[in-house]
Amino acid sequence: xxxxxxxxxxxxxxxxxxxxxxxxxxxxxxxxxxxxxxxxxxxxxxxxxxxxxxxxxxxxxxxxxxxxxxxxxxxxxxxxxxxxxxxxxxxxxxxxxxxxxxxxxxxxxxxxxxxxxxxxxxxxxxxxxxxxxxxxxxxxxxxxxxxxxxxxxxxxxxxxxxxxxxxxxxxxxxxxxxxxxxxxxxxxxxxxxxxxxxxxxxxxxxxxxxxxxxxxxxxxxxxxxxxxxxxxxxxxxxxxxxxxxxxxxxxxxxxxxxxxxxxxxxxxxxxxxxxxxxxxxxxxxxxxxxxxxxxxxxxxxxxxxxxxxxxxxxxxxxxxxxxxxxxxxxxxxxxxxxxxxxxxxxxxxxxxxxxxxxxxxxxxxxxxxxxxxxxxxxxxxxxxxxxxxxxxxxxxxxxxxxxxxxxxxxxxxxxxxxxxxxxxxxxxxxxxxxxxxxxxxxxxxxxxxxxxxxxxxxxxxxxxxxxxxxxxxxxxxxxxxxxxxxxxxxxxxxxxxxxxxxxxxxxxxxxxxxxxxxxxxxxxxxxxxxxxxxxxxxxxx
Numbered sequence: 001x002x003x004x005x006x007x008x009x010x011x012x013x014x015x016x017x018x019x020x021x022x023x024x025x026x027x028x029x030x031x032x033x034x035x036x037x038x039x040x041x042x043x044x045x046x047x048x049x050x051x052x053x054x055x056x057x058x059x060x061x062x063x064x065x066x067x068x069x070x071x072x073x074x075x076x077x078x079x080x081x082x083x084x085x086x087x088x089x090x091x092x093x094x095x096x097x098x099x100x101x102x103x104x105x106x107x108x109x110x111x112x113x114x115x116x117x118x119x120x121x122x123x124x125x126x127x128x129x130x131x132x133x134x135x136x137x138x139x140x141x142x143x144x145x146x147x148x149x150x151x152x153x154x155x156x157x158x159x160x161x162x163x164x165x166x167x168x169x170x171x172x173x174x175x176x177x178x179x180x181x182x183x184x185x186x187x188x189x190x191x192x193x194x195x196x197x198x199x200x201x202x203x204x205x206x207x208x209x210x211x212x213x214x215x216x217x218x219x220x221x222x223x224x225x226x227x228x229x230x231x232x233x234x235x236x237x238x239x240x241x242x243x244x245x246x247x248x249x250x251x252x253x254x255x256x257x258x259x260x261x262x263x264x265x266x267x268x269x270x271x272x273x274x275x276x277x278x279x280x281x282x283x284x285x286x287x288x289x290x291x292x293x294x295x296x297x298x299x300x301x302x303x304x305x306x307x308x309x310x311x312x313x314x315x316x317x318x319x320x321x322x323x324x325x326x327x328x329x330x331x332x333x334x335x336x337x338x339x340x341x342x343x344x345x346x347x348x349x350x351x352x353x354x355x356x357x358x359x360x361x362x363x364x365x366x367x368x369x370x371x372x373x374x375x376x377x378x379x380x381x382x383x384x385x386x387x388x389x390x391x392x393x394x395x396x397x398x399x400x401x402x403x404x405x406x407x408x409x410x411x412x413x414x415x416x417x418x419x420x421x422x423x424x425x426x427x428x429x430x431x432x433x434x435x436x437x438x439x440x441x442x443x444x445x446x447x448x449x450x451x452x453x454x455x456x457x458x459x460x461x462x463x464x465x466x467x468x469x470x471x472x473x474x475x476x477x478x479x480x481x482x483x484x485x486x487x488x489x490x491x492x493x494x495x496x497x498x499x500x501x502x503x504x505x506x507x508x509x510x511x512x513x514x515x516x517x518x519x520x521x522x523x524x525x526x527x528x529x530x531x532x533x534x535x536x537x538x539x540x541x
Contacts, residue, residue, distance in 0.1 A: 023070055023518065023534050025229065031537025032235035033515050035530070036247035037260040038377055040214050040240050042406040043197030046182035047120040047127040050441075050453065051405060051426060053260065055179065056527045057238070060219060060231075062182035062202030065094050065113065065161075066173060068527075070534045071520030073433050075173055079108065079183060079203065079226070083173075089474045092163045092172065093156075100226045102185045103207040110155045116183045117163075118142070118149035128413075128453050129180030131446025135169035135471070168474035170482065174432035177526070205231040205533040214241055219532070232536035233515075244377065248510070252277070257512040258522070258530060265379040268324050271510065284507045284523030287335050287430035289438070290327070292372075292387065292500040293412065293421045293455040300370075301419060305362040307497035310420075311348035312355035313394045314500050319386055323379055326508065330501035332490050333428075333438050340435030340486035347494065347501070355394045367395025373411050373418045375425030376402045384422050412455035415448075421455050427505075429528060435486035436471050443493060458498035463489055514538055 043049045046062045067078030077083055080094040100108045117136070120127045123145050133139055137152025152164040165172065175181060188201035200208055203226070206219035217238040221231055239247075239256065244264040248271075250256040263271055263281070271277045294301040294310060301307055316329035331347025334340055359365065372391075374384035381402045388398045398420065403411070405425055411418040430437045441447045445464045447454030470485040494501075507523050509530075517535040524531035 024516070024536060027232050027516070027536035028539060029229075029232060030234050031232075031515070031539065032237060033233055033258065033532070033535060034237050034239060034256045035258045035260050036239045036242045036250060036256050038241065038243060038247075039404050039406065041211075041217060041238070042409070044200040044208065045197035046179045046184065046200075046202070047125050047129070048197055049179065050128045051409065052529065053405070056524070056530050056532060057217075057219070058179045058182070058200075059204070059527045060206045060236070060532045061200050061204040061208060062179065062184070063204050063226075064177055064179075064181040064183060065096075066177035066181070068177060068525075070531055071518055071524055073525050075177060078177070089168045090165045092165070092176075094161045094163070096159045096161075097226055098159075100203060101224045102188070102203050103201050103222060104185060104188060105224075106185060106187075108183060108185075108203060109158045110161045111158075112183050112185060113161045114149070114153050114155050115186045117153050117181065119184070119189070120180050121150060126449075126451040127180060128441060128447070128451060129178060131440050131444065131452075132171075132175045132178060132180055134440075134446060134468075135165045135167055135172060135175075137164045137166040139166065167468070168472045170471055170474040171432070171434055171436055172474075174434065178431055206236060216240060231533045233532070236532050251510060251512055254512065254514070257515050259510055260529070261377055263508060263510050265323055265382075268326075268508075277510070280511050280513065282509050282511055282519045282522045284519070286505060286507045286523075286525075287338050287433060288427060288505045288507075289330050289333055289335050290427035290502045290505060291330070291333070291423050292502060293418075293423065294498055294500065295415075295419050295455070295457055296496075296498055297415050297457040298419050300362065300364060300368055303362045304497060305358045306364065308348065309355040309358035309362070309394065310391070310396070311497050311500050312351045312358070313390050313396070314387060314502065315350050315390050316502050317350070319383055320503050322382060322386060323503075323505075327503035327505040330504050332494055332501055333443065333499060334435055334486075334490055335430075335504040338430065338433065338435055338438070340483045340490065342487045342491050345491050345494070348497075352390075352393045359394060359396075364395075367397065369397040369399070370419045371401055372398040373401045373403065373408050373421045375405045375408050375422075377405070377425055380422060380424040383424055387422060412453070413451040415450070415457050418455060422502075423455075432526070435483065435490070436467065439467050439486075439489070443498065456498035458493075458496065460493070460496060463492060 041054050046058045049058050063078050065080040081097045082095045084093045121130045121133050136150050138150045141147045154162045189196050192199040205225050207222045209220045210218040219236040221234050244261040247259040294307045320327050374380050384400050391398045412421050441453050445459035448457045448459045473482040515535050516538040521531040521534050
């Protein structure tokens with residue numbers, strides 16, 4: 001999923017199966033937390049929202065059949081009381097918990113599960129996450145606008161849903177824990193229509209009680225939540241429209257608790273060199289790659305030599321220095337700690353002279369003019385300027401278009417609008433610790449659709465078939481073979497050069513003394529960036 005650069009920073013620590021967060025069950029109920037952001041929230045519809053800012057908000061408003069233990073990527077049943085898997089891995093049967101309710105007071109039934117999965121995969125919904133569900137029987141037909149929903153999702157009774165897969169898939173249980181698999185009430189969606197993202201009704205630990213566009217959102221505790229004692233806080237307030245530097249000052253003065261856009265890079269060393277502030281900095285690992293997309297459907301980036309030349313032109317080490325060394329240069333889509341990472345792959349070396357030669361071979365000896373889109377939160381515009389300077393060295397003139405996050409996302413989702421995008425602020429962090437997650441939404445054919453997140457509009461059908469075959473290796477005995485398959489896939493993608501992988505980040509965030517909880521809740525691997533459900537007031541620590 002997408003993240004905000006240095007915003008605390010949206011990451012998946014590779015902790016699957018690791019120690020659980022130390023949740024303070026005895027912490028008192030009550031209190032509130034204030035989180036700041038510069039830009040307004042684009043949407044709170046779980047079928048649509050897919051960025052750093054709204055991901056954790058949506059997770060606190062909605063639940064799916066599956067979820068994760070706090071602070072980890074360890075799966076658990078959420079709205080499901082049980083999850084039975086057939087011996088061949090092709091059939092998954094979920095039985096719902098008793099008494100689970102939506103925020104409107106209605107009890108959740110199996111029909112709601114069927115409706116929600118049909119909705120997210122309906123092409124009319126234009127969900128960027130639809131492709132995640134491609135393993136479910138009937139997806140291809142339904143996604144093409146034919147038939148009436150996913151034939152593989154069957155309601156057996158009010159409490160029971162059976163999901164039949166078209167092929168084995170090693171990622172299915174994780175997919176059912178994604179925001180996109182959240183259960184929504186049909187009546188609320190139909191009543192709100194296109195405004196459901198502004199008027200969300202879910203079954204999560206919090207419910208939305210106020211949204212003043214451009215100013216504030218207020219979440220309040222849902223009293224009928226299905227997990228006793230959750231959430232601890234009564235309220236989470238999101239203050240919108242604050243420059244990250246102003247937000248930091250508000251936190252330092254006790255007026256905010258978490259700066260959603262993170263520690264401003266210009267103030268990072270100042271914060272770290274102040275012992276009183278440094279002790280409130282939380283650091284965590286993440287499965288992240290920041291990259292430049294090259295739109296393969298727009299000239300001249302429809303020429304692979306041009307794309308390779310741009311890869312050779314970018315001085316990644318200099319960009320890492322610009323962010324205080326909080327990353328390492330990247331040479332492939334996968335981060336180094338992800339299974340399937342190719343340790344022996346050297347990538348494209350920084351070589352402006354070779355880049356100029358490739359441009360000449362491609363018919364652009366005199367260079368060309370293009371546009372580079374970037375999110376307008378620091379340090380992203382400065383990084384874009386560094387990229388602009390590197391491109392100028394090989395004769396490429398790049399006009400920077402610095403826009404709000406939602407505008408950059410919208411541009412990337414149109415096939416002919418954004419020739420290049422620096423992903424910072426929206427770069428990729430794994431939704432779950434599996435190499436396939438860096439492919440489908442952002443490099444696969446399923447993501448190269450209007451409104452999708454494959455902003456390079458790269459679609460290699462041969463690689464798509466290999467990716468499907470790799471995910472079909474659901475037998476744990478084939479883990480090594482599956483990782484090798486993904487390793488080969490990403491090396492071959494880099495031959496096509498639809499991206500310039502730039503760096504892999506480490507995540508830092510700052511927390512006030514007013515709220516408390518295990519560090520992993522503030523750098524939560526799936527409630528990105530923050531697990532609001534389990535944080536509590538500092539009183540009683």
